[in-house]
Amino acid sequence: MFRIVAPDARKVDLRIGKNYDTVKGDDGAWTVTTAPLVVGFHYYSLAVDGAVLADSNTRTFFGSGWDNSGIEIPEGPEGDYYRPQDVPHGQVSQRWYFSKVTGQWRRCYVYTPPDYESGKTSYPVLYLLHGWGENEQGWHAQGHVDFIMDNLIAAKKARSFIVVMDNLNAVKPGEDGTIFISRALQPPPKPGEQPMRRLASFTGATFTEMMLTDLIPMIEKTYRVLPGRENRAMAGLSMGGFQTFRTTLAHLDQFAWIGGFSGSTGGFAGDFDPKTSDGGAYADTAAFNRKVKMLFLGIGSAEGPRTKKFSEQLTAAGIHNVYFESPGTAHEWLTWRRCLKEFAPLLFR
């Protein structure tokens, strides 16, 4: 049940997947009881007389290009893997660095495992990307990457490794890669329509160049990192998964482990052709299987068959890959937490 105080409003809508009208009470508060929401993390917003805004009584989460509201429908005990437990805890660190490629200061977050601070050994690194309209904060604010890793490591299900979470947005000075338009320049959204916000511009090629030129060298200079492609993984969710395939498949000399969570090149590139798709990355099947220690494809069962089909096409072409389907979840953070839970234990083995 949602309750919004807007005493002088004529109409208040709740937008959570679909659009709900609310009813005004004598106390000036508007209320609505939604249909039961499926388990997982759901963004939502309010439309107060046509103004699309966040709930002021809950925390905001950066998604769809703005600080909108989010509500978690928690899993039962099976969700303990993403909640804090009485185990050793690592930390998520905010790290600022200057990018020569974009000419701007950038921020990334770095998860270091529990034994990092007091230890002396070096670790492999997973570069982990957010999705459309989100930012470098998503994986710890919405994804609970730190609790998931802490719990997997404590249970000895995953190796201790570093996770680097950067921001997809990257353009060179003067380069125009705008993919978002300002809500203020749009007509009012239709009922249930998500508002759009302008983000910093994005081009996949510039992100890849920035990552190889600025991010990876900074990380390997700053932290105790094991060198070489076999100690370097990249994964991402949704648009971040698409970017992961673009970056890694064009630079297999740099990455040996690849993950796409509800996002990959599969299906986007039209009919899959093992000889030509993704720039012919799969053409030499034996070489690909030798170089790529793992190609992981994760998806929510409610997201449609495209990723499963892509996995089957890869398998049919002789490309080794791991397919994971999250039962009963859609294109949201519970799917991606579960993907990380399945993906992390297989890394760097």
Added chain:
Amino acid sequence: MFRIVAPDARKVDLRIGKNYDTVKGDDGAWTVTTAPLVVGFHYYSLAVDGAVLADSNTRTFFGSGWDNSGIEIPEGPEGDYYRPQDVPHGQVSQRWYFSKVTGQWRRCYVYTPPDYESGKTSYPVLYLLHGWGENEQGWHAQGHVDFIMDNLIAAKKARSFIVVMDNLNAVKPGEDGTIFISRALQPPPKPGEQPMRRLASFTGATFTEMMLTDLIPMIEKTYRVLPGRENRAMAGLSMGGFQTFRTTLAHLDQFAWIGGFSGSTGGFAGDFDPKTSDGGAYADTAAFNRKVKMLFLGIGSAEGPRTKKFSEQLTAAGIHNVYFESPGTAHEWLTWRRCLKEFAPLLFR
């Protein structure tokens, strides 16, 4: 100039210190041009037909108990001390820990200096608190603690030390220390009135016990920390400064450096009496001066004379203290950034 898209609204107010009416344009957007704002960081919110909400086109900042909007009126070159420069950068780390005193998981942020990650030496620690309605994120999100420290350390103006930023809110199970009430349970705020939000409860005594029992031992076990009271400082802004005095003056065996930024016991405790104020902490002047390496009192020049009077009363009583007045600033983050800039260089000398 502010521009808010609320096509069907009857009234849209902008609340930034004072209340501004906005005017609707043909495109359904409401606009207003405010009087010039003084330099610094200002929280603001929108009232759309009586609903007090954050701007959905800018980032939110946790203050007054909710994720409201903030706008920075930047300083000129003199503000470079709180902006990222081409110097070595430390990091701000999110650290979760379980509190035996409150029976809950807590989150703090830990700034480690640039040479920490690659180094082996141990460091003194400053425990630094936020203000009323803010949280453990305030000092890096609004205060830029990391850039201020990076720049001071690079200029050799401050020693390298660790900064721990925790959350003031702390109650034991069953303890009721509520100091905020839910906006949804209030009548609509009057024009210009700040909305109130409920935060986790707070009692100063429980925070002190939690800090000494849970926080400090966790920090000293996790990080390379120099032991002993002379390597331990505590400071805070506003309500956090008041808490700093409560905690440190009752435990001078634990802290040797004390800072209050727009917040201290001075003036709150009525007439200052060196023999009885703050539990008689100042009674033995010589012992106090010997134990307390620095008592720092900072304030914005627009905040009134109370802190200056307190400093003068301390001086008259023979209590050594440092008074800093930030020119032309009020009870906001620019005052507190400047306080840290003045306070940090004097620490651990």
